[in-house]
Amino acid sequence: ILNVEQSPQSLHVQEGDSTNFTCSFPSSNFYALHWYRWETAKSPEALFVMTLNGDEKKKGRISATLNTKEGYSYLYIKGSQPEDSATYLCAFWGTYKYIFGTGTRLKVLA
Amino acid sequence: DAMVIQNPRYQVTQFGKPVTLSCSQTLNHNVMYWYQQKSSQAPKLLFHYYDKDFNNEADTPDNFQSRRPNTSFCFLDIRSPGLGDAAMYLCATSRLHSGSGGETQYFGPGTRLLVL
Numbered sequence: 001i002l003n004v005e006q007s008p009q010s011l012h013v014q015e016g017d018s019t020n021f022t023c024s025f026p027s028s029n030f031y032a033l034h035w036y037r038w039e040t041a042k043s044p045e046a047l048f049v050m051t052l053n054g055d056e057k058k059k060g061r062i063s064a065t066l067n068t069k070e071g072y073s074y075l076y077i078k079g080s081q082p083e084d085s086a087t088y089l090c091a092f093w094g095t096y097k098y099i100f101g102t103g104t105r106l107k108v109l110a
Numbered sequence: 111d112a113m114v115i116q117n118p119r120y121q122v123t124q125f126g127k128p129v130t131l132s133c134s135q136t137l138n139h140n141v142m143y144w145y146q147q148k149s150s151q152a153p154k155l156l157f158h159y160y161d162k163d164f165n166n167e168a169d170t171p172d173n174f175q176s177r178r179p180n181t182s183f184c185f186l187d188i189r190s191p192g193l194g195d196a197a198m199y200l201c202a203t204s205r206l207h208s209g210s211g212g213e214t215q216y217f218g219p220g221t222r223l224l225v226l
Contacts (some may be wrong), residue, residue, distance in 0.1 A: 004152065032212055043114065044200070044217040051212050089153070100145075100152040
């Protein structure tokens with residue numbers, strides 16, 4: 001059974017803190033790993049599409065790394081702001097399978 | 111702005127009463143997807159269309175059907191909703207099929223279905 005796990009399930013951080021969370025996925029039959037940000041009452045928004053082992057991507061204060069050999073990706077947020085509060089989803093694309101994790105719910109306290 | 115639109119945002123139906131959820135896109139993308147997300151669970155792919163080619167996931171119940179009359183519109187039909195079908199239903203598009211996994215998916219805001 002293919003499984004994508006995200007940790008932690010939820011976390012609260014203070015404004016200005018940096019934070020990171022993890023997505024674990026199968027290390028075989030890997031094609032891509034996607035990260036999304038999903039704010040309440042809005043559409044999930046694509047952050048990164050990562051395909052190569054060792055990939056590092058950055059968008060503003062958010063960055064992500066990818067290790068396909070061991071099956072994990074980290075998402076980092078530097079200097080968290082209240083507007084970063086959202087659920088962060090990762091999705092694994094393997095051989096003909098697109099599987100989401102359950103997400104990490106981030107709350108940034110002002 | 112180009113986008114993926116889902117209507118309605120909230121849908122209430124009765125047990126066993128057919129219901130249709132709608133999705134439209136102005137991105138002119140070839141692929142449209144339907145996901146089901148139950149509370150505290152991961153979104154689960156139900157099926158997708160690559161142009162007019164329908165691709166059903168193996169574990170999608172027969173109760174769920176889909177139609178894509180043209181590039182812009184895609185519908186999710188639930189023939190006889192049960193209480194267990196209450197969920198958020200997300201529509202997404204991508205320019206091409208994610209055969210290599212590299213295609214970004216663009217999501218609508220979802221329709222939350224309540225079954226009474």
